[in-house]
Amino acid sequence: MTQFPQSACNEPSIHAALELSKNNWLLAIQVPDRDNPSLHRLKGGDAEGLMAKLDAASDRVAKVMGERPKVTLCYEAGYDGFWLARLLERRGIECLVMEPASLQVNRRARRVKTDRIDVESILHTLIAWCRGERQVCSMVVIPSVEEEDLRRSHRERDRLIRERTAHINRIKGLLFGQGIRGIDIKSRTKSLKPAMLVTADGRPLGQRLGREITREIARLGQLQAQIVEVEGERDKTPTPCVETERKRRDLLRLKGLGPTLSATLTREVYYRRFANRRQVASYIGIAPSPYDSGDGRRSQGISKAGNRLARVAMVEAAWLWLRHQPDSALTRWFHQRTAGQSKRVRCIMIVALARKLAIALWRYLETGLIPEGAVVE
Numbered sequence: 001m002t003q004f005p006q007s008a009c010n011e012p013s014i015h016a017a018l019e020l021s022k023n024n025w026l027l028a029i030q031v032p033d034r035d036n037p038s039l040h041r042l043k044g045g046d047a048e049g050l051m052a053k054l055d056a057a058s059d060r061v062a063k064v065m066g067e068r069p070k071v072t073l074c075y076e077a078g079y080d081g082f083w084l085a086r087l088l089e090r091r092g093i094e095c096l097v098m099e100p101a102s103l104q105v106n107r108r109a110r111r112v113k114t115d116r117i118d119v120e121s122i123l124h125t126l127i128a129w130c131r132g133e134r135q136v137c138s139m140v141v142i143p144s145v146e147e148e149d150l151r152r153s154h155r156e157r158d159r160l161i162r163e164r165t166a167h168i169n170r171i172k173g174l175l176f177g178q179g180i181r182g183i184d185i186k187s188r189t190k191s192l193k194p195a196m197l198v199t200a201d202g203r204p205l206g207q208r209l210g211r212e213i214t215r216e217i218a219r220l221g222q223l224q225a226q227i228v229e230v231e232g233e234r235d236k237t238p239t240p241c242v243e244t245e246r247k248r249r250d251l252l253r254l255k256g257l258g259p260t261l262s263a264t265l266t267r268e269v270y271y272r273r274f275a276n277r278r279q280v281a282s283y284i285g286i287a288p289s290p291y292d293s294g295d296g297r298r299s300q301g302i303s304k305a306g307n308r309l310a311r312v313a314m315v316e317a318a319w320l321w322l323r324h325q326p327d328s329a330l331t332r333w334f335h336q337r338t339a340g341q342s343k344r345v346r347c348i349m350i351v352a353l354a355r356k357l358a359i360a361l362w363r364y365l366e367t368g369l370i371p372e373g374a375v376v377e
């Protein structure tokens with residue numbers, strides 16, 4: 001009989017994996033006294049049905065082995081978020097959330113993929129992880145409810161900014177098609193009147209076109225008001241995450257890092273605890289990805305495996321750092337490395353600066369060590 005791992009204190013253990021989809025869940029349960037896992041199909045979102053299956057397996061193992069087993073369940077991070085993990089933890093079940101991209105799969109061009117294969121793969125990976133094989137996959141750190149809620153403001157603002165840009169471009173496109181150019185739509189949201197505009201061939205705008213632009217302007221004005229509201233919520237609404245807010249205020253003291261970048265970086269990155277600088281770069285996705293096999297050695301660029309929103313914000317912060325912190329050691333290093341180089345080289349090196357800046361800011365927030373030569377306001 002196949003021997004499955006027990007915990008460090010040799011208590012009986014049940015390992016379970018869950019393959020999630022919108023309509024159905026597939027649950028695989030591995031108990032210590034059986035070779036093959038049992039599979040159970042549940043309706044999507046049926047948390048009570050899931051608990052019933054886990055409790056039944058736990059009761060059976062307790063009868064056979066004389067003591068209550070430890071239950072560990074794992075599922076892939078995705079559409080369902082972390083609510084299920086929090087629910088299971090409250091019910092006394094250890095829940096791990098796996099990063100989907102880290103799961104090892106068959107590399108054949110046409111590999112077989114079914115829910116059963118996927119859930120058994122997650123289950124086998126979980127068993128290896130519990131056995132101490134930490135290299136088999138990466139687990140996601142589950143944020144608290146307060147930390148997750150704290151991210152909503154700057155993420156909503158980012159989405160509203162994209163929507164505003166889309167409306168501005170649409171209005172510009174409609175006007176450009178009539179030969180009307182050079183109007184700053186963003187600053188003239190309230191004063192722009194389509195009825196007063198004249199096309200390049202000397203006629204007023206068509207009635208339907210004018211009404212369409214008027215409605216676009218109204219939607220743009222509503223977006224502007226919502227952006228102001230969200231920014232106020234982001235910066236002024238009280239939160240129980242005291243340490244995260246302390247770090248946000250500390251970042252604001254550094255010249256060049258405004259309220260948007262400070263909120264994004266602290267609430268996406270620096271709210272977490274990192275053991276070393278490599279973890280910081282890896283989480284953001286700006287760690288190097290070397291290729292060194294046989295005689296082939298080359299750089300594949302950065303991994304881009306981390307938090308995309310944080311990576312974009314960090315690169316933006318690096319450009320702003322060059323402008324507002326010209327006397328800092330990081331800025332001098334960048335100019336020395338890019339002196340006489342092309343714009344393309346500068347765009348490549350800015351990512352290296354972003355990595356150095358991410359580590360410097362982490363040290364500043366954790367130890368109070370101000371980056372060398374930086375101006376603190």
